[in-house]
Amino acid sequence: MAFELPALPYAHDALEPYMGRETLELHHGKHHNTYVVNLNNLVEGAGLGGKSLDEVCVEGFKAANAGIVNNAGQHWNHNLFWSIMKKDAGAPAGELAKRIEHDFGTLDKLKEEFKAAAVSQFGSGWAWLVVDGDKLKVMKTPNGENPLMHGIQTTLMGIDVWEHAYYLDYRNRRPDYVQAWLDHLVHWEAVGKRLG
Numbered sequence: 453m454a455f456e457l458p459a460l461p462y463a464h465d466a467l468e469p470y471m472g473r474e475t476l477e478l479h480h481g482k483h484h485n486t487y488v489v490n491l492n493n494l495v496e497g498a499g500l501g502g503k504s505l506d507e508v509c510v511e512g513f514k515a516a517n518a519g520i521v522n523n524a525g526q527h528w529n530h531n532l533f534w535s536i537m538k539k540d541a542g543a544p545a546g547e548l549a550k551r552i553e554h555d556f557g558t559l560d561k562l563k564e565e566f567k568a569a570a571v572s573q574f575g576s577g578w579a580w581l582v583v584d585g586d587k588l589k590v591m592k593t594p595n596g597e598n599p600l601m602h603g604i605q606t607t608l609m610g611i612d613v614w615e616h617a618y619y620l621d622y623r624n625r626r627p628d629y630v631q632a633w634l635d636h637l638v639h640w641e642a643v644g645k646r647l648g
């Protein structure tokens with residue numbers, strides 16, 4: 453079964469002005485789609501045909517197969533990214549709010565730590581909020597890598613800090629993009645559901 457580009461769960465202009473229509477059209481329709489096409493072209497030759505996306509990520513990373521790591525990783529990363537965004541969707545609630553308070557003190561402290569990771573990722577990559585053991589933790593990964601490849605079973609949210617994610621809307625101002633994303637684009641209810 454070939455991997456497929458998922459439909460965006462909202463219209464291309466649904467996240468404006470924080471993430472513009474043109475950014476979403478190119479990012480989803482061109483960048484993400486290219487990762488899916490490349491992954492499908494590589495997966496049989498890598499001996500990973502028929503495996504789940506999670507398995508392909510983990511096994512490709514173990515085998516240090518750069519093509520698989522980049523393309524399977526980016527497919528996995530973008531699937532998550534689209535699913536945890538919604539414009540002005542409120543604040544963390546319930547179990548997620550409790551866990552944030554317990555592990556970070558306040559939501560602002562979490563945002564501060566997450567922003568620092570996202571801004572300091574040198575070059576392309578991602579910053580993440582994950583569950584590591586029994587604690588919420590912020591981490592970052594380069595290029596197409598993701599927390600799953602590093603042994604993390606539960607990833608709650610992640611921000612794409614490749615330039616293609618923000619350059620049309622924010623030019624070189626990555627910190628402004630990350631701040632706007634944290635303040636306006638995180639779908640906290642969807643993030644909370646990922647706690648399981």
Ligand code: MN3
Nearest residue numbers: 483612614617
């Ligand atoms: Mn991207």
